[in-house]
Amino acid sequence: MTQRFTRRQAIGAGASLAVTAVSGAAFAKVETKRPRKLAAGDKVNLAVVGAGGKGADNCTKLTSQNIVAICDVDYDHVLGSLKNRKGDIAPDKQAVKDAYDKAERFGDYRAMLDKRKDIDAVLIATPDHHHAVAARWAMERGYHVYVQKPLTWSIDEGRKLGSLAEANPKLITQMGNQGHSGDDGRRVVELIRAGVIGKVSEVHVWTNRPVWPQGVNKPPAQPAPPSLDWATWLGPANIDWGYAPEYAHFNWRGWTPFGSGALGDMGAHLIDFPFWSLQPGLPTRVETRHTRWPGNPSLWDTAKQPAVLTGYPEATIAHYEFANAPGGPMTMIWYDGGLEPPTPKGWPAKYKMTGDGGVLFVGSKGMLMHETYGEKPVLIGEGLDQAAAAVPQSLPRIAGGMGGHEMNFIRAIQGVEKISCPFEYAVPLNETMNLGVVAMRADQAIEWDGGACKVTNVAAANNALGREYRKGWEL
Numbered sequence: 224m225t226q227r228f229t230r231r232q233a234i235g236a237g238a239s240l241a242v243t244a245v246s247g248a249a250f251a252k253v254e255t256k257r258p259r260k261l262a263a264g265d266k267v268n269l270a271v272v273g274a275g276g277k278g279a280d281n282c283t284k285l286t287s288q289n290i291v292a293i294c295d296v297d298y299d300h301v302l303g304s305l306k307n308r309k310g311d312i313a314p315d316k317q318a319v320k321d322a323y324d325k326a327e328r329f330g331d332y333r334a335m336l337d338k339r340k341d342i343d344a345v346l347i348a349t350p351d352h353h354h355a356v357a358a359r360w361a362m363e364r365g366y367h368v369y370v371q372k373p374l375t376w377s378i379d380e381g382r383k384l385g386s387l388a389e390a391n392p393k394l395i396t397q398m399g400n401q402g403h404s405g406d407d408g409r410r411v412v413e414l415i416r417a418g419v420i421g422k423v424s425e426v427h428v429w430t431n432r433p434v435w436p437q438g439v440n441k442p443p444a445q446p447a448p449p450s451l452d453w454a455t456w457l458g459p460a461n462i463d464w465g466y467a468p469e470y471a472h473f474n475w476r477g478w479t480p481f482g483s484g485a486l487g488d489m490g491a492h493l494i495d496f497p498f499w500s501l502q503p504g505l506p507t508r509v510e511t512r513h514t515r516w517p518g519n520p521s522l523w524d525t526a527k528q529p530a531v532l533t534g535y536p537e538a539t540i541a542h543y544e545f546a547n548a549p550g551g552p553m554t555m556i557w558y559d560g561g562l563e564p565p566t567p568k569g570w571p572a573k574y575k576m577t578g579d580g581g582v583l584f585v586g587s588k589g590m591l592m593h594e595t596y597g598e599k600p601v602l603i604g605e606g607l608d609q610a611a612a613a614v615p616q617s618l619p620r621i622a623g624g625m626g627g628h629e630m631n632f633i634r635a636i637q638g639v640e641k642i643s644c645p646f647e648y649a650v651p652l653n654e655t656m657n658l659g660v661v662a663m664r665a666d667q668a669i670e671w672d673g674g675a676c677k678v679t680n681v682a683a684a685n686n687a688l689g690r691e692y693r694k695g696w697e698l
Contacts, residue, residue, distance in 0.1 A: 281399070383698060419607055426501075437537055576592070588607070
């Protein structure tokens with residue numbers, strides 16, 4: 224069962240969420256050291272947790288800084304992430320390779336964060352189940368953190384990181400949803416807030432994910448590659464699963480102990496823009512319909528689910544209700560597994576819903592549709608383009624747009640730019656995504672009391688708000 228936290232309502236400017244632990248603190252008291260004060264032009268001493276895959280991709284934007292330490296459980300995989308299909312170091316990864324060669328290497332981020340005293344900031348690009356634990360270790364030691372999306376695997380973890388960030392306001396925090404820094408996405412927010420399509424009471428969100436094995440039975444265990452430290456890869460996951468290539472290094476998203484399915488992968492990108500522009504607060508009711516759970520489909524009892532649910536279903540439709548949205552009640556419907564929204568009435572034949580994913584806002588004066596990262600917004604309705612042309616820019620633009628999300632983190636540490644997606648905003652966005660997973664596990668509609676951090680109508684669903692941790696990896 225998760226701990227309970229008080230909060231200020233996540234309704235209002237930015238739909239921000241601030242949480243404070245009540246009795247039985249979220250963390251043991253740690254005297255967080257003051258982060259080193261940096262100025263414009265000062266290089267940030269950066270440590271990387273999860274240096275292959277997405278971490279290597281992030282680091283292509285950060286080689287102007289001092290990458291002083293890297294941590295990974297499989298350095299063969301890290302090296303492979305830097306190579307092209309011919310087996311050579313890719314041109315855009317050569318600077319990363321050079322930086323990695325100079326950095327001190329670790330296999331366990333706990334050891335790295337305790338040993339290195341020169342770190343300013345930590346980039347965390349691990350599988351989801353490590354995010355909160357790694358971020359906590361870094362923040363408690365006074366390090367700024369950039370955490371890949373989804374911010375956390377569970378709602379409880381998000382609340383705890385939010386509490387820690389609020390208690391340490393000098394720490395710069397960023398979630399790695401790069402669309403939040405994009406010019407097009409920011410223009411979408413300006414147009415929706417300006418009322419160009421009128422009152423929005425309905426939003427549709429879809430994605431082509433999963434693009435990894437999902438809805439399949441748990442594979443048999445086999446020996447892990449010699450280069451992979453499988454026990455450390457499992458880390459906080461309190462399970463006794465042997466290695467299988469269906470889990471690491473990319474396919475972990477489809478397995479419940481490690482990932483958050485398609486909602487966790489893409490919700491931070493797609494749900495971001497309706498959540499940002501409409502500021503609806505936390506959802507009050509969520510129902511997630513889905514294809515059958517992999518494994519034994521006859522065991523659908525919620526009380527038995529922790530022992531049954533090893534992988535996520537192949538496709539889902541999650542129906543969110545925001546009863547407390549300041550503009551009046553609002554619904555948002557999420558579709559994944561290749562499913563798409565029905566064609567709205569009056570839909571022009573020339574427009575297509577891209578199969579890769581997108582968002583459709585349905586307003587009283589017309590519609591707005593954009594692609595996954597807020598890109599290529601189109602207005603659908605008579606006179607809307609002219610109305611949009613009269614809407615001034617009101618949000619700051621991030622240098623480099625989507626491609627500048629990582630350096631925005633650096634510039635915010637240097638004090639020269641406001642952070643794009645801090646935990647203050649990322650926690651309630653992440654919680655909205657997580658609630659779709661909680662409802663999926665409940666297999667029925669859940670009623671959510673955000674103030675109490677509690678499902679009020681399905682008591683057993685509250686078991687899905689947190690998790691038990693392997694000894695030594697506790698949050």
